[in-house]
Amino acid sequence: MTDTTTPGMVIVGAGHCGGRAAQALREAGWTGTIHLIGMERHLPYERPPLSKELLTGEKTAGACQLRSAQALIDDGVRLHTQRVSALDTARRCITLANGQVLPYHRLLLATGGSARCLDIPGADLPEVLTLRTVDDALLLSQRLGAGRHLLVVGGGFIGLEVAASARRAGMAVTLVEGAPRLLGRAVPADIAARAQALHQAHGVDLRLGVLPTAIVPRQPGGVRVQLNDGSHVDADTVLVGIGMKPATALAHAAGLTVAQGIVVDAGLRTSAPEVFAAGDVAEFPGPLSGLPIRQETWFNAETQARVAAHNMVGGHEVVHQPPWFWSDQYDHQLQVCGEPAMGTHTVVRELGDGDRIAFHLDAQERLVGMSAWGLAPRCLKEVKLARLLVERRINARPADLHDPAVKLKALAASTAVLT
Amino acid sequence: MNHWTDVCALDAIDDEDVLRFDHAGKTYAVYRVEDRVYATDGLCTHEKIHLADGLVMDHVIECPKHNGRFDIRDGRALGAPVCVNLRTWPARVHEGQVQIQLEAAGPHD
Ligand SMILES: Cc1cc2nc3c(=O)[nH]c(=O)nc-3n(C[C@H](O)[C@H](O)[C@H](O)COP(=O)(O)OP(=O)(O)OC[C@H]3O[C@@H](n4cnc5c(N)ncnc54)[C@H](O)[C@@H]3O)c2cc1C
Ligand code: FES
Numbered sequence: 001m002t003d004t005t006t007p008g009m010v011i012v013g014a015g016h017c018g019g020r021a022a023q024a025l026r027e028a029g030w031t032g033t034i035h036l037i038g039m040e041r042h043l044p045y046e047r048p049p050l051s052k053e054l055l056t057g058e059k060t061a062g063a064c065q066l067r068s069a070q071a072l073i074d075d076g077v078r079l080h081t082q083r084v085s086a087l088d089t090a091r092r093c094i095t096l097a098n099g100q101v102l103p104y105h106r107l108l109l110a111t112g113g114s115a116r117c118l119d120i121p122g123a124d125l126p127e128v129l130t131l132r133t134v135d136d137a138l139l140l141s142q143r144l145g146a147g148r149h150l151l152v153v154g155g156g157f158i159g160l161e162v163a164a165s166a167r168r169a170g171m172a173v174t175l176v177e178g179a180p181r182l183l184g185r186a187v188p189a190d191i192a193a194r195a196q197a198l199h200q201a202h203g204v205d206l207r208l209g210v211l212p213t214a215i216v217p218r219q220p221g222g223v224r225v226q227l228n229d230g231s232h233v234d235a236d237t238v239l240v241g242i243g244m245k246p247a248t249a250l251a252h253a254a255g256l257t258v259a260q261g262i263v264v265d266a267g268l269r270t271s272a273p274e275v276f277a278a279g280d281v282a283e284f285p286g287p288l289s290g291l292p293i294r295q296e297t298w299f300n301a302e303t304q305a306r307v308a309a310h311n312m313v314g315g316h317e318v319v320h321q322p323p324w325f326w327s328d329q330y331d332h333q334l335q336v337c338g339e340p341a342m343g344t345h346t347v348v349r350e351l352g353d354g355d356r357i358a359f360h361l362d363a364q365e366r367l368v369g370m371s372a373w374g375l376a377p378r379c380l381k382e383v384k385l386a387r388l389l390v391e392r393r394i395n396a397r398p399a400d401l402h403d404p405a406v407k408l409k410a411l412a413a414s415t416a417v418l419t
Numbered sequence: 420m421n422h423w424t425d426v427c428a429l430d431a432i433d434d435e436d437v438l439r440f441d442h443a444g445k446t447y448a449v450y451r452v453e454d455r456v457y458a459t460d461g462l463c464t465h466e467k468i469h470l471a472d473g474l475v476m477d478h479v480i481e482c483p484k485h486n487g488r489f490d491i492r493d494g495r496a497l498g499a500p501v502c503v504n505l506r507t508w509p510a511r512v513h514e515g516q517v518q519i520q521l522e523a524a525g526p527h528d
Pocket of ligand 2: 463464465466467468482483484485486487488500501
């Protein structure tokens, strides 16, 4: 029998971060109850394959699982498939949609977020999809295939990854992006230009600087998407990839401090006692800048789950690793590490054959981030070393960062660490 | 049976580096740290990614995909996302050649 009266560890959100936090609580020595509550009818899973291997059929939904069902049982994690409808920080309990009340000793909010939708006529047609969950991915994958036409709205990571997967499935792809370039401010313009060239070389019809204004049904199937330059695109399916909204409603209603996400300190504590937040939903002090940032990345879910779990059992850890993520497109990979927004200029290291690393430096020539683009796995070792330089806060000379004759491994081993 | 399979000349692997070695339908990763050599299965136990594309630091190989780490001396998985140990194989330098022992008792720990 599960004890639901003695306050235990309660995790809201059974996604990547919540699932990993349950595991990390056991590893940190917690022997009491762990409740893991999520509203998806799946065991915790990793989302990166949803826009890639799951769409191309290289991976099944089951293979995306974070851990096996047996591992959850072995750890004695009590999984509830329910929505959490209320949080009462004074009584230290949560209420599930079925009315059940669970008291907590410590609470972790790992609620992630949901895909942003278009706000134009026709956005609710059944041909118009978003991609956040495994169910979304399975629905989309059924609509991919040779001879069909996909329109992607949004030239960010998810839109570009889906475009690449759809091209690999032999499908015609048009991608519209409202900005004059791809990938927004997240990556340097020269790397965005390389990504653009690669997509064009793979036959994606890219339309930059245009926005959809309306979507109407078309007979005998599919839709017509009107664009603000007066043109239109006919497609069988529309995938909207215009970002996500962090799931802060529960925290907000409970009176927690919420800004772009649920505001936490470096130890992932929210403004309410014994309540922590981690993963996509948490707004935390950037490890390099100290400025509030929010990360929507696999690495962030992974590392914050561990920090939160340690602190929930009484530890004093802080999030210290610089942010990091990757995006796979065709045979290429993009990586960003650190806090490039702190940089005032970049120094580029050419790795040959178009692979390159841009080091982001601040006004004092301190290394605050790196962005890389290249053929994988060819470039990955060098990119990993570049990431090490950022992680170790190495104080390298810009000339050395630029010069391919100076080995990054030697720089990474140097002891000139920033203070 | 003490059968050793030639991999390459020692000079073909940089210090603190790794080489992919394909043999009889299997893939291995062969490492050099100073003048000692080590061998493990070539694919990460998390997802089937070639470890030879990863980075060697001291006696640790880091997988390029999610940065899972293994000790190359005993194959020990050093924490999530990798939890399954890597198989290791005996390796040696013989007359300037790196060799690994794939037969006999098979993997050793
Ligand atoms: C298609 C796709 C591709 C991606 N690719 C990459 C990539 O290549 N590289 C990379 O670094 N990152 C990638 N990411 C990002 C990465 O997957 C996320 O950062 C990560 O999943 C965040 O984990 P999380 O646990 O914080 O949130 P989630 O994984 O979103 O989990 C949150 C869970 O909480 C549940 N929940 C929310 N509110 C409630 C409530 N009130 N009650 C109960 N349950 C609730 C939700 O249903 C959800 O299951 C990708 C994301 C997507 C969607
Ligand atoms: S594939 Fe090696 S760590 Fe994931």
